[in-house]
Amino acid sequence: EVQLLESGGGLVQPGGSLRLSCAASGFTFSSYAMSWVRQAPGKGLECVSTITSNGGGTYYADSVKGRFTISRDNSKSTLYLQVNSLRAEDTAVYYCARGRLAPDYWGQGTLVTVSS
Amino acid sequence: DIVMTQTPLSSPVTLGQPASISCRSSQSLVHSDGNTYLSWLHQRPGQPPRLLIYKISNRFSGVPDRFSGSGAGADFTLKISRVEAEDVGVYYCMQATQFPYTFGQGTKLEIK
Numbered sequence: 001e002v003q004l005l006e007s008g009g010g011l012v013q014p015g016g017s018l019r020l021s022c023a024a025s026g027f028t029f030s031s032y033a034m035s036w037v038r039q040a041p042g043k044g045l046e047c048v049s050t051i052t053s054n055g056g057g058t059y060y061a062d063s064v065k066g067r068f069t070i071s072r073d074n075s076k077s078t079l080y081l082q083v084n085s086l087r088a089e090d091t092a093v094y095y096c097a098r099g100r101l102a103p104d105y106w107g108q109g110t111l112v113t114v115s116s
Numbered sequence: 117d118i119v120m121t122q123t124p125l126s127s128p129v130t131l132g133q134p135a136s137i138s139c140r141s142s143q144s145l146v147h148s149d150g151n152t153y154l155s156w157l158h159q160r161p162g163q164p165p166r167l168l169i170y171k172i173s174n175r176f177s178g179v180p181d182r183f184s185g186s187g188a189g190a191d192f193t194l195k196i197s198r199v200e201a202e203d204v205g206v207y208y209c210m211q212a213t214q215f216p217y218t219f220g221q222g223t224k225l226e227i228k
Contacts, residue, residue: 029203037165044220045210045219050217097164101212103155103210107164
């Protein structure tokens with residue numbers, strides 16, 4: 001069974017940082033591109049970043065470029081999102097999802113709240 | 117960025133009746149590889165989204181055959197042949213032809 005388990009969210013002050021993790025199991029992690037998609041409270045979905053299966057290609061939405069860094073450790077079947085210089089508008093549930101062209105499995109998400 | 121526009125934004129439907137959601141993109145979603153990366157996702161309250169349809173019309177594993185997708189170019193439709201109670205929630209179209217991948221605003225399906 002494919003499982004994705006996010007962690008690392010929490011309450012952080014504006015300008016702060018967090019490292020989000022997504023532990024994957026039930027499939028060959030190194031064979032799949034992965035994505036981070038966020039959803040602000042009561043709002044729609046925004047794809048913030050994706051990474052190719054070997055980590056050689058990364059993509060970022062303009063809203064997070066230069067502040068967020070996606071990475072992966074295929075030996076640990078884990079996806080990461082380093083989020084820096086956080087702003088109030090980054091407050092959202094952050095989901096990791098398998099794949100990028102058609103994300104087929106999603107985790108339950110981790111909530112990031114940016115507030116003073 | 118490619119803008120995805122869904123209509124309607126809200127759809128009250130009677131159980132057992134059909135439902136249809138439209139999604140239009142601001143430009144063609146045909147990729148240079150010949151594929152059209154248009155997907156449909158469903159999100160129930162308090163749950164993560166789940167994939168229903170990929171590449172316009174392919175049902176993902178375990179998705180009931182009452183769900184169908186169609187369209188081409190920049191105009192797409194999701195149809196539910198007979199709405200069931202478990203189908204309530206928000207439906208999103210998503211394009212992955214060009215980064216940044218973008219979603220429609222969402223269509224809320226409610227039971228009358």
